[in-house]
Amino acid sequence: MEITFLGTAGAIPTAARTNTSLWIENNKTAIIIDCSGDILHKLKRYDLHYERLEYVIITHGHIDHTFGLPSLIESLRLEGRTKALHLYINEDTFKRQYEILESCNLLHRKDGFPIIFHSIPLINHYHLLTEEGLDVFTHQVKHLIPNVAIRLSNGTMSFTYSSDTEPFEAFVDFAMNTDVLIHECMCAKWFSDPLVGHSRTDQVGQIAQQVHAKILYPVHFSPKIDENPERFKEEIAQEYTGTIIIPYDGFKFRLKDDKIEKI
Numbered sequence: 577m578e579i580t581f582l583g584t585a586g587a588i589p590t591a592a593r594t595n596t597s598l599w600i601e602n603n604k605t606a607i608i609i610d611c612s613g614d615i616l617h618k619l620k621r622y623d624l625h626y627e628r629l630e631y632v633i634i635t636h637g638h639i640d641h642t643f644g645l646p647s648l649i650e651s652l653r654l655e656g657r658t659k660a661l662h663l664y665i666n667e668d669t670f671k672r673q674y675e676i677l678e679s680c681n682l683l684h685r686k687d688g689f690p691i692i693f694h695s696i697p698l699i700n701h702y703h704l705l706t707e708e709g710l711d712v713f714t715h716q717v718k719h720l721i722p723n724v725a726i727r728l729s730n731g732t733m734s735f736t737y738s739s740d741t742e743p744f745e746a747f748v749d750f751a752m753n754t755d756v757l758i759h760e761c762m763c764a765k766w767f768s769d770p771l772v773g774h775s776r777t778d779q780v781g782q783i784a785q786q787v788h789a790k791i792l793y794p795v796h797f798s799p800k801i802d803e804n805p806e807r808f809k810e811e812i813a814q815e816y817t818g819t820i821i822i823p824y825d826g827f828k829f830r831l832k833d834d835k836i837e838k839i
């Protein structure tokens with residue numbers, strides 16, 4: 577399976593980074609996790625097989641994770657998509673997202689493609705879907721509104737994406753022994769106290785260490801990331817002995833056999 581960072585910023589984008597969202601594909605299917613910005617542009621720009629897209633997962637209702645969804649659906653429709661798209665939406669924001677799509681005249685169109693809605697229940701260790709060798713699980717996290725983390729496994733390897741959360745014990749249990757941890761890292765020690773609902777460099781390092789992740793990709797950064805990415809990394813490394821990679825938008829890696837490779 578191949579993973580591409582479609583964005584790596586928190587709610588405030590920078591000149592180089594857009595809001596955090598992820599693309600996951602294998603040779604048969606593809607999944608988008610969170611939907612911000614001009615998604616189809618990014619899929620084309622990063623040369624991804626967007627015809628494989630079958631699933632979109634929305635972790636929570638904050639605008640930096642959702643606002644690209646209407647434009648993704650409309651741009652795929654205009655390009656002539658006919659294949660159904662499955663939308664998995666956190667139950668807390670399900671109704672609102674549905675209403676937004678409906679008010680944009682994107683549903684029930686004769687000239688559109690089928691959209692199949694699924695609500696993500698706020699249940700821990702929930703098995704969300706199985707498809708083409710991929711298993712997706714969700715787990716509630718601790719954010720300003722109800723939110724879920726996602727763990728995705730291809731049978732031999734797994735990655736866990738925290739979405740937006742402050743550190744807490746049950747997440748460590750959910751992410752335990754994941755090969756790759758993609759964790760939000762909203763702020764750093766040199767400029768911020770710990771935040772409610774988000775994680776700081778030292779906390780992210782502690783979590784990566786506790787779950788025994790082989791590689792940590794911090795994401796969902798404050799705009800200060802572009803001033804000094806190395807300082808973010810150094811602060812995390814004080815707590816975590818594994819490999820830390822600060823991804824840029826468009827960064828790709830692959831989980832294959834027992835290896836994690838940059839593409």
Ligand SMILES: [Zn+2]
Pocket residue numbers: 586587638640641740796
């Ligand atoms: Zn966010």
Ligand SMILES: [Zn+2]
Pocket residue numbers: 636638719740
């Ligand atoms: Zn959020």
